[in-house]
Amino acid sequence: MHALEIVKKVVVTTGREKAREIEKIFGKRLHVVERRGDLAVITAYIPDEELEDVITKLDRCMDFRFKESLIEVSSPYFVKSPVLEKIEKRKKFVGSMPVEKLLDSVRIYTKLDIGKLGLTSIAGIIAMIGLFMNNVAIVIGAMLLSPLLGPIYAFAVNTAVGDVKDAFKSIGNLALMILIVIFLSFGFSWILSRFTPLPETPEIASRMIVNPVYVVIAILLGFASILALSKGVPESMAGVAIAAAILPPAVVSGISLVGYIDRFAGPFTITLDNLVGLMAGSLLATLILNIGPRKYYEKAIARRFIRRTLVIMVILLIILVLASMYL
Numbered sequence: 001m002h003a004l005e006i007v008k009k010v011v012v013t014t015g016r017e018k019a020r021e022i023e024k025i026f027g028k029r030l031h032v033v034e035r036r037g038d039l040a041v042i043t044a045y046i047p048d049e050e051l052e053d054v055i056t057k058l059d060r061c062m063d064f065r066f067k068e069s070l071i072e073v074s075s076p077y078f079v080k081s082p083v084l085e086k087i088e089k090r091k092k093f094v095g096s097m098p099v100e101k102l103l104d105s106v107r108i109y110t111k112l113d114i115g116k117l118g119l120t121s122i123a124g125i126i127a128m129i130g131l132f133m134n135n136v137a138i139v140i141g142a143m144l145l146s147p148l149l150g151p152i153y154a155f156a157v158n159t160a161v162g163d164v165k166d167a168f169k170s171i172g173n174l175a176l177m178i179l180i181v182i183f184l185s186f187g188f189s190w191i192l193s194r195f196t197p198l199p200e201t202p203e204i205a206s207r208m209i210v211n212p213v214y215v216v217i218a219i220l221l222g223f224a225s226i227l228a229l230s231k232g233v234p235e236s237m238a239g240v241a242i243a244a245a246i247l248p249p250a251v252v253s254g255i256s257l258v259g260y261i262d263r264f265a266g267p268f269t270i271t272l273d274n275l276v277g278l279m280a281g282s283l284l285a286t287l288i289l290n291i292g293p294r295k296y297y298e299k300a301i302a303r304r305f306i307r308r309t310l311v312i313m314v315i316l317l318i319i320l321v322l323a324s325m326y327l
Contacts, residue, residue: 008051012042013070014062025057039068045076103161105229109154110169116147117180123147123243124181127251128188134201143243148177149225152242156226156282159309160291162302167309178250178271185254198259207252208266210273212324215317218245218274222281223288230289245274273320280313 012022019033019040031044046054055071062069123146130138151174158167189198221241252267283306286292292302 007045007047007076009074009076010044010046010051010054010058011070011072011074012044012058012062013068013072014040014042015066015068016040018062021061022058025054025061103157106150106154106157106170107166109150109173110158110166112173112176116150117177119145119147120177121180121184123247124184124251125188127181127247128185128255131201131203131207131248131251131255132192132199134203136203139203139248140240140244143240143247146243146247148174148246149229149242151177152222152278152282153226153229155279156222156286157291159283159306160286160302161293162298162305164305167305174275178246178275181247181250182254182257185251186257187254189255189258193258198255200260203248204252204255207249207270208256208260208263210266210269210324212273212321214245214270214273214324215277215321218277219281219284221245222278222283223285224281225278226282226285227289230285230291242278245278246271249274269320269323273324276313276316276320280310280317283309283313 014022016035016038019035019042022040022042023031023033026042026044026046029044029046029050031042034041034043044054051073055073058071062071123142126145127139127142130136130140130142151170154170155167155174158164158170192198225242249267249270253264253271256264256267287306293299
């Protein structure tokens with residue numbers, strides 16, 4: 001098997017009059033042309049890192065008013081070719097995902113998923129136990145379970161392509177996850193307080209001290225996480241940093257409503273600092289990576305939505321930084 005991880009199979013069906021233009025786009029890349037009456041079917045093998053550019057050019061060239069026009073992209077199961085062997089030896093890195101694949105990967109996070117809500121609830125309970133026991137290992141285990149990265153990733157990608165509806169759905173799912181964590185932490189802490197005083201362990205106390213630097217760290221974490229995901233890094237690896245920033249302070253927010261009501265503002269502000277910072281950093285990453293729609297008019301809509309979102313993000317970050325300085 002050769003080049004299966006770094007090459008995509010692209011099949012283009014178009015009118016015969018467009019075949020030469022399509023061949024020019026593929027250039028010296030491995031491709032085969034098949035004539036079928038008035039249609040031409042061109043099959044090409046494109047390295048992953050070149051796929052985005054090729055699809056953009058094909059999209060501009062082809063006339064999709066005709067129902068026969070088709071672009072199909074797939075991962076070949078088995079390919080043996082001396083040309084692809086050379087590509088495999090030359091390319092030793094994983095390219096960025098094309099925007100269609102990114103959108104497909106985040107689609108599940110725009111829907112209300114009971115399974116992910118349940119997983120978030122379990123992660124919150126485990127984190128609470130770890131915080132009360134002052135056990136870092138248990139808290140880290142909870143972070144590994146938490147699916148909080150998904151909605152942030154979906155927000156960034158959908159905002160970058162100008163999909164307002166799905167971007168707001170992602171924010172709604174993320175807010176629901178965090179509220180569930182806070183509510184469960186409050187509920188279990190209240191039950192526990194009926195039997196024994198709630199301990200203020202160092203792990204809990206450290207999540208009550210607000211510092212503006214958390215915002216900067218969150219922006220960097222959000223940027224790094226989206227960069228990693230766009231390069232094919234598994235979500236379970238990239239998501240640990242996101243969960244570390246949001247899950248523990250959210251749990252402490254719920255605990256403080258029972259045991260330390262006068263200090264609730266501290267962990268809740270840290271949660272908001274990290275949340276807004278992560279979202280801002282993830283959106284910045286999509287801009288740096290040039291993730292966006294292909295159509296010109298869609299790009300114009302996306303740019304307007306991104307500008308408005310960035311303005312809101314900046315205002316929120318300024319407010320949160322000022323609040324962090326005075327808490």
